[in-house]
Amino acid sequence: MLKENMLTSSGVMMNRELDMAGTATRIDSVTETKAGSKGKSKKNRPEFIDKHTAWEIVQLARNPYRPFTLDYINLIMTDFVELHGDRGFRDDGAIVGGFANFNGEPVVVLGHQRGKTTEEKLRRNFGMSYPEGYRKALRLMKLAEKFQKPVFTFIDTPGAFPGLEAEGRGSAEAIANNLKEMSRLKTPIISVIIGEGGSGGALAIGVADRILMLENAIYSVISPEGCAAILWNDESKAAEAAKRLKISAGNLLNMGIVDEIVPEPEGGAHIDYERTAANLKRAFINNLTELKELSPYLLVEQRYEKFRRIGEYLEE
Amino acid sequence: MAWFKNLQNTLKLNTEKKKGIPDGVWLKCKSCSEIIYRKELLKNSQVCPHCSYHFPLSADEWVDIMFDEGTFKEWDKHLQAADPLKFVDSEKYKDRLKRAQTKTGRADGVVTGSGQLNGHSVVIAIFDFGFMGGSLGSVSGEKILRAVEMAIEKRFPLIIISASGGARMQEGMFSLMQMAKTSAAIAKLGEHRLPYISILSNPTTGGVTASFASLGDINIAEPKALIALTGPRVIEKTIRETVPEGAQCAESLLKNGFIDKIVDRREMKKTISKLLEFFQE
Numbered sequence: 001m002l003k004e005n006m007l008t009s010s011g012v013m014m015n016r017e018l019d020m021a022g023t024a025t026r027i028d029s030v031t032e033t034k035a036g037s038k039g040k041s042k043k044n045r046p047e048f049i050d051k052h053t054a055w056e057i058v059q060l061a062r063n064p065y066r067p068f069t070l071d072y073i074n075l076i077m078t079d080f081v082e083l084h085g086d087r088g089f090r091d092d093g094a095i096v097g098g099f100a101n102f103n104g105e106p107v108v109v110l111g112h113q114r115g116k117t118t119e120e121k122l123r124r125n126f127g128m129s130y131p132e133g134y135r136k137a138l139r140l141m142k143l144a145e146k147f148q149k150p151v152f153t154f155i156d157t158p159g160a161f162p163g164l165e166a167e168g169r170g171s172a173e174a175i176a177n178n179l180k181e182m183s184r185l186k187t188p189i190i191s192v193i194i195g196e197g198g199s200g201g202a203l204a205i206g207v208a209d210r211i212l213m214l215e216n217a218i219y220s221v222i223s224p225e226g227c228a229a230i231l232w233n234d235e236s237k238a239a240e241a242a243k244r245l246k247i248s249a250g251n252l253l254n255m256g257i258v259d260e261i262v263p264e265p266e267g268g269a270h271i272d273y274e275r276t277a278a279n280l281k282r283a284f285i286n287n288l289t290e291l292k293e294l295s296p297y298l299l300v301e302q303r304y305e306k307f308r309r310i311g312e313y314l315e316e
Numbered sequence: 317m318a319w320f321k322n323l324q325n326t327l328k329l330n331t332e333k334k335k336g337i338p339d340g341v342w343l344k345c346k347s348c349s350e351i352i353y354r355k356e357l358l359k360n361s362q363v364c365p366h367c368s369y370h371f372p373l374s375a376d377e378w379v380d381i382m383f384d385e386g387t388f389k390e391w392d393k394h395l396q397a398a399d400p401l402k403f404v405d406s407e408k409y410k411d412r413l414k415r416a417q418t419k420t421g422r423a424d425g426v427v428t429g430s431g432q433l434n435g436h437s438v439v440i441a442i443f444d445f446g447f448m449g450g451s452l453g454s455v456s457g458e459k460i461l462r463a464v465e466m467a468i469e470k471r472f473p474l475i476i477i478s479a480s481g482g483a484r485m486q487e488g489m490f491s492l493m494q495m496a497k498t499s500a501a502i503a504k505l506g507e508h509r510l511p512y513i514s515i516l517s518n519p520t521t522g523g524v525t526a527s528f529a530s531l532g533d534i535n536i537a538e539p540k541a542l543i544a545l546t547g548p549r550v551i552e553k554t555i556r557e558t559v560p561e562g563a564q565c566a567e568s569l570l571k572n573g574f575i576d577k578i579v580d581r582r583e584m585k586k587t588i589s590k591l592l593e594f595f596q597e
Binding site: 199226308 | 392394395396397398400401403404406454455458461483487488489490491492493494495496497499500501502503504506507522523525526527528530531544545546550551554555557559563564568572573574
């Protein structure tokens with residue numbers, strides 16, 4: 001803890017600079033969207049350089065003292081009313097969600113929730129959802145669509161729970177169905193990766209109009225450990241895998257996978273909850289203001305186009 | 317692009333080698349160990365006449381089984397992976413790709429196109445498990461998306477035959493995003509009220525199961541196919557849970573309510589054709 005406290009003092013000093021960097025990143029991404037440019041032109045944007053090595057970022061993203069979904073909800077929204085259950089099987093504690101008031105308007109908010117205490121970690125299954133969690137999330141998003149409220153999703157999970165019960169109740173189907181339904185949801189969706197974005201379990205609540213990412217979050221098709229185990233047959237190569245998989249916010253912004261990086265205080269989000277939340281709130285407001293100008297039809301068409309052009313291939 | 321010309325030559329040279337069944341007049345069934353006459357197996361849609369074990373099929377073999385002779389036209393044949401991460405593990409991704417191309421005679425792992433199935437015009441996408449485990453990357457994602465958009469344009473039904481280990485790790489987040497891209501395309505197809513039949517063959521796992529393969533208006537599986545998000549080996553390794561034999565096979569999925577039907581490959585074309593009649597506008 002001493003180390004963290006020491007970092008705080010320097011973190012405050014650094015923060016203004018970080019905020020400015022964050023704003024600049026955002027403007028770049030917005031300009032690109034408005035120009036309607038194809039994937040290639042993102043190369044014109046100045047490269048975003050990560051401040052830490054890939055493995056350091058993995059550690060920061062998984063830091064147990066980092067703010068979690070409910071922390072952000074409490075810091076940037078008011079009047080949160082949590083809603084439970086998938087109306088089919090049970091309430092999955094690994095995903096939380098409900099109604100809240102954001103910047104003076106009612107919104108639907110949901111996200112993966114890790115636990116802080118041992119008891120809570122177990123109750124929330126370390127943020128690894130069963131299919132019921134994804135179905136609860138979709139139920140809430142459908143409510144948002146029905147009553148024309150914007151949706152905010154917080155991504156923070158090692159992945160979908162890899163157990164036989166979860167498989168038997170249809171993890172794959174639940175994720176697939178969320179991808180399909182989110183792609184056509186007629187209301188603005190803004191997602192943010194706040195910690196670990198673990199593969200399909202993360203994407204299941206991440207098909208959004210804007211995908212934001214905290215500076216020290218990661219988003220990956222497979223965990224660095226899993227990748228190392230499969231490709232090198234050696235889990236100790238995880239740091240190497242983390243680097244090569246290009247899972248940091250900087251890499252993903254440069255690749256055009258995420259739209260904007262939300263700056264964290266020096267040393268990481270856990271050093272100063274309020275400041276991180278304030279940065280995120282500003283990004284939410286800016287993006288939501290832009291999205292609200294679009295008709296539901298245009299919104300869905302632009303979302304389709306956004307995902308349609310992701311991919312790098314050669315054509316002869 | 318000289319290397320590509322070389323590849324094209326290799327592709328031509330290897331078209332004879334692309335069949336999944338090993339050479340030789342006789343072969344042994346992997347499941348029941350009976351000796352089978354090769355020609356007999358080919359006539360039987362590569363299903364063992366003794367135990368009904370379904371031998372794995374290459375994309376071209378599926379084309380032969382599903383389409384009326386000479387009607388299939390392939391699209392986007394030369395789309396190739398770009399290696400956006402310049403990925404290297406124990407081997408360069410580029411080298412893995414070249415090896416898979418030489419082995420299969422294909423530029424990547426998914427074949428798309430259209431043809432006639434008992435006289436019905438359909439659009440199809442078929443995974444070739446022999447190409448890097450049928451993994452889903454930018455090329456397969458783009459080909460599927462284009463196939464779906466073509467189905468919408470022509471107002472043809474869509475069939476996807478999956479056989480895949482999931483997302484292609486070597487393309488990092490680009491490959492994960494193909495799940496969203498393809499699922500968005502399927503959603504759009506549905507809004508145009510065009511039918512989509514998903515055929516899940518052995519094995520269909522990971523990101524493919526967690527996207528378009530589970531999204532058919534009709535989901536059909538081949539007998540005993542392994543269908544999962546997380547396969548038995550990974551479950552056992554990560555959470556040390558023992559997976560009983562057959563817990564993630566097509567029969568279990570049918571029982572759990574995630575697929576409509578299990579269809580023997582010898583009946584596949586007939587079954588699909590019957591379903592297409594129902595969907596006819």
